[in-house]
Amino acid sequence: MHRLCQEFRFFADIGVLYQVRFREPLWTRHPNYEYDGWDALAIFLEGYAFARQGTRPDFAHAASDAVAEARKNGVSITNRQAAQLVWERFARLLGSEGLNHANNPLCPKGTKYKRKTGWTETYQQSALEFLSELPKEGEPPNIILYATTKLQGGKTSEFYDSLCGAAGINGIGSKIASFFLRDVATRYDIHPSKDRHLLQPIDIWVRRITEQLLQEHQPQGGAEFLDRWLVQVSTHCSVNPEAVNQGIWYFGSQIAGSGYRTFKALKDLKYAKSLLDEHIEILHQAGSKGTANSPS
Numbered sequence: 097m098h099r100l101c102q103e104f105r106f107f108a109d110i111g112v113l114y115q116v117r118f119r120e121p122l123w124t125r126h127p128n129y130e131y132d133g134w135d136a137l138a139i140f141l142e143g144y145a146f147a148r149q150g151t152r153p154d155f156a157h158a159a160s161d162a163v164a165e166a167r168k169n170g171v172s173i174t175n176r177q178a179a180q181l182v183w184e185r186f187a188r189l190l191g192s193e194g195l196n197h198a199n200n201p202l203c204p205k206g207t208k209y210k211r212k213t214g215w216t217e218t219y220q221q222s223a224l225e226f227l228s229e230l231p232k233e234g235e236p237p238n239i240i241l242y243a244t245t246k247l248q249g250g251k252t253s254e255f256y257d258s259l260c261g262a263a264g265i266n267g268i269g270s271k272i273a274s275f276f277l278r279d280v281a282t283r284y285d286i287h288p289s290k291d292r293h294l295l296q297p298i299d300i301w302v303r304r305i306t307e308q309l310l311q312e313h314q315p316q317g318g319a320e321f322l323d324r325w326l327v328q329v330s331t332h333c334s335v336n337p338e339a340v341n342q343g344i345w346y347f348g349s350q351i352a353g354s355g356y357r358t359f360k361a362l363k364d365l366k367y368a369k370s371l372l373d374e375h376i377e378i379l380h381q382a383g384s385k386g387t388a389n390s391p392s
Contacts, residue, residue, distance in 0.1 A: 101333035111339030134167040136240040179224035199267035220266040296323035301348030
């Protein structure tokens with residue numbers, strides 16, 4: 097367990113790199129997210145809602161622009177027509193091509209679209225329709241404030257289900273819901289007392305690394321779910337499980353860059369640290385060059 101704790105602390109430290117390089121730039125682009133529901137929605141759409149494998153990167157950017165235009169035009173986020181207006185603008189920005197209605201979080205409920213087998217319609221609500229219902233619960237139409245309220249109130253599973261349950265947002269599955277919750281929790285330094293495993297998105301890198309660690313340290317049984325095991329071990333090692341999750345993803349995708357290097361690093365922590373040092377040096381050099389070339 098001592099070595100496993102060393103590895104978890106290593107990944108938790110790397111989680112800071114994820115926060116600085118990925119989470120903070122996204123959230124800083126929409127700085128009024130605590131006061132403006134449109135900014136909060138832009139963060140959700142641009143950084144999380146379209147983060148499915150195979151999704152065109154255009155979608156997140158077009159969604160952010162469509163939201164920005166609605167706010168600029170003075171559209172209220174709770175306006176009954178807002179969902180349709182934003183959807184139509186989003187579609188125009190992308191030339192109405194390949195919109196993937198069935199899994200698009202901006203596509204309003206009941207939107208008709210054609211499939212190979214004929215015409216059908218979406219049966220889940222869009223993100224804007226979801227927000228328009230929040231004032232009925234006494235909540236502001238702000239997806240970030242709503243998430244923090246639920247996390248701080250010990251109602252993590254309630255928020256999770258509201259996003260990806262049967263009555264949730266179109267196209268939002270368990271991984272995206274956990275991805276968003278994880279980053280909200282680390283941004284506000286919230287440590288849920290229960291259902292914390294729901295803040296553990298299991299993508300390909302987290303799965304690969306966690307399964308390898310589990311095989312090495314608990315080969316005779318292991319945990320039923322990787323997300324619960326991550327929380328269990330993090331708690332035992334007194335590290336933040338959400339930071340561990342962020343660090344695992346960052347190490348695999350940004351530092352190691354391949355399964356071969358990743359598994360080699362898991363067997364040799366000294367080698368893993370050398371990869372980290374090399375990565376930080378590259379970032380430092382890139383930052384120094386950027387400063388040197390910036391206009392005075």
